[in-house]
Amino acid sequence: MIARGIMLGPDQPVILHLLDIEQKIDDLNLLRMELLGSAFPLLKLVATIDNVEACKDVNIAIMIAGYSRKDGLDTKDLMSKNVSIYKDVASVLEQHAAADCKVLVVTNPANTNALILKDFAPSIPEKNITCLTRLDHNIALSLIAQKVKVPVSDVKNVIIWGNHDAKQYPDINHATVTIKNEEKPVKECISDDHWLKTEFITNVQQRGAAFNRSQKAKKCALSCASAACDHIHDWVYGTPKGKWVSMGVYSDGSYGIPKDIIYSFPVKCEKGKWSIVQGLTIDALTREKMDVAAKDLKEEISMAKSCLD
Amino acid sequence: MIARGIMLGPDQPVILHLLDIEQKIDDLNLLRMELLGSAFPLLKLVATIDNVEACKDVNIAIMIAGYSRKDGLDTKDLMSKNVSIYKDVASVLEQHAAADCKVLVVTNPANTNALILKDFAPSIPEKNITCLTRLDHNIALSLIAQKVKVPVSDVKNVIIWGNHDAKQYPDINHATVTIKNEEKPVKECISDDHWLKTEFITNVQQRGAAFNRSQKAKKCALSCASAACDHIHDWVYGTPKGKWVSMGVYSDGSYGIPKDIIYSFPVKCEKGKWSIVQGLTIDALTREKMDVAAKDLKEEISMAKSCLD
Numbered sequence: 001m002i003a004r005g006i007m008l009g010p011d012q013p014v015i016l017h018l019l020d021i022e023q024k025i026d027d028l029n030l031l032r033m034e035l036l037g038s039a040f041p042l043l044k045l046v047a048t049i050d051n052v053e054a055c056k057d058v059n060i061a062i063m064i065a066g067y068s069r070k071d072g073l074d075t076k077d078l079m080s081k082n083v084s085i086y087k088d089v090a091s092v093l094e095q096h097a098a099a100d101c102k103v104l105v106v107t108n109p110a111n112t113n114a115l116i117l118k119d120f121a122p123s124i125p126e127k128n129i130t131c132l133t134r135l136d137h138n139i140a141l142s143l144i145a146q147k148v149k150v151p152v153s154d155v156k157n158v159i160i161w162g163n164h165d166a167k168q169y170p171d172i173n174h175a176t177v178t179i180k181n182e183e184k185p186v187k188e189c190i191s192d193d194h195w196l197k198t199e200f201i202t203n204v205q206q207r208g209a210a211f212n213r214s215q216k217a218k219k220c221a222l223s224c225a226s227a228a229c230d231h232i233h234d235w236v237y238g239t240p241k242g243k244w245v246s247m248g249v250y251s252d253g254s255y256g257i258p259k260d261i262i263y264s265f266p267v268k269c270e271k272g273k274w275s276i277v278q279g280l281t282i283d284a285l286t287r288e289k290m291d292v293a294a295k296d297l298k299e300e301i302s303m304a305k306s307c308l309d
Numbered sequence: 310m311i312a313r314g315i316m317l318g319p320d321q322p323v324i325l326h327l328l329d330i331e332q333k334i335d336d337l338n339l340l341r342m343e344l345l346g347s348a349f350p351l352l353k354l355v356a357t358i359d360n361v362e363a364c365k366d367v368n369i370a371i372m373i374a375g376y377s378r379k380d381g382l383d384t385k386d387l388m389s390k391n392v393s394i395y396k397d398v399a400s401v402l403e404q405h406a407a408a409d410c411k412v413l414v415v416t417n418p419a420n421t422n423a424l425i426l427k428d429f430a431p432s433i434p435e436k437n438i439t440c441l442t443r444l445d446h447n448i449a450l451s452l453i454a455q456k457v458k459v460p461v462s463d464v465k466n467v468i469i470w471g472n473h474d475a476k477q478y479p480d481i482n483h484a485t486v487t488i489k490n491e492e493k494p495v496k497e498c499i500s501d502d503h504w505l506k507t508e509f510i511t512n513v514q515q516r517g518a519a520f521n522r523s524q525k526a527k528k529c530a531l532s533c534a535s536a537a538c539d540h541i542h543d544w545v546y547g548t549p550k551g552k553w554v555s556m557g558v559y560s561d562g563s564y565g566i567p568k569d570i571i572y573s574f575p576v577k578c579e580k581g582k583w584s585i586v587q588g589l590t591i592d593a594l595t596r597e598k599m600d601v602a603a604k605d606l607k608e609e610i611s612m613a614k615s616c617l618d
Contacts, residue, residue, distance in 0.1 A: 152348045
């Protein structure tokens, strides 16, 4: 998708830096052959196992490295291995990436990995370090579209609060569906309130997990890659008027969320910068779930930091 | 790529019909979830194990069904199983597809599968039944670009003669490289004639096979899918002025190739129709290789037909 111009537009040449570890060099070469063999007109390619070469002068860093549950690790071991990866890459990005490098962390625990990266790359502006919740955002849009039986492009402004994991809260209080050129609140279009409060929420929260559990372990590679492209595209080129998206960003204290965590908010983007959508009314249930997500992230960060000691 | 508008353009809605067999229904559902979860704005989706539902009113049919070498079959068994798939699908397409349906056969033996499909779908115009050699074409462009050290978009007009398999002949006699705004014959840009006559040719011929042999057995899924998109895109929207591509098409006897086979030629496309590029000079070596490919295809067709008896 990057090589085809989906992320940065059909006329924007891209130099794709692919980084993998030495043990995966055969996979990396296969991918390199595949990309070259596709004769993508926009693409130049750097495929390397050297962190410095990979990070040199990059304008956009998409972090998909990391161990996953399927590697058979418990939560603490998984955290420990991933945190050390993000710490290492942070220092290389700090030294070698372009000064205005935009960072998107995809691998779970994405919010915490991004926070560790921020801590170890202090010269990268904190506004430039984000994590992916667009996948959850897209899944929420898609589930509503299927329920109301409209094209997904007619649904907008769901919010993913919190983290890119099961403790997130998908909020549809401000979401709308366009039916016959009229924007209506989702709550007016879906009479099945029970579905909205139960199945919808668990489906969004658990979708990634469901893929992970599947025998094929494809780990939602397509929808995840697509969401990463959407995240970067909108960050760079802006969100359409009247529409917001969800991004995990460094909290500025908006909506009473603690300032020192990376948390998913509704954001609008313009000229390469995001800003949190302000002034939304938060009902009691959402408030409670937002705070649960923040508390969960705080605990995750404590665990991550203990892994670094 | 289809759902993202790469094949039919960024503003063209698509109804993607996905067909698989009953034993693969879990994979099909997973793919369906993935596509829906990506919230592609252009996409409507039909995922089914019913041939008729899958073929109903389709304007474009991309045939990727079939057994492959990795299923541990010998040539004859592989042929037998694939031929019967293409015979069955042909009759369903014949009855249910749109009258102007364009067909692209991807699975090897692609030329012969396409010919079987043509024989059992006589109401589909023979001009509408093609097979993929764009992958080989793209790989040839890419190898030349890497050798000359130019972007792949600066190389054009290679030809894949014959079939989508090791007996094809990649011909660079008419190919050019644009260097400093000047189009130069590839032969002037690459002094290493030995490379052109040996490594280049076997590399193009064997690339698919190399992927098939690799332990990961990813079977060049990305470059193949990308080539299929290129094939359909150019067929529907036309090839750029001064540029041709390779497509496996029903021979009209051009260049002395027998009339009753599907064979890869250089083609230009305009308004949804392809035509074979005429009047190219063919040197003795190329002539010989073109005839070998035709003879090989004839034998393959005999074997396929014997499987149908």
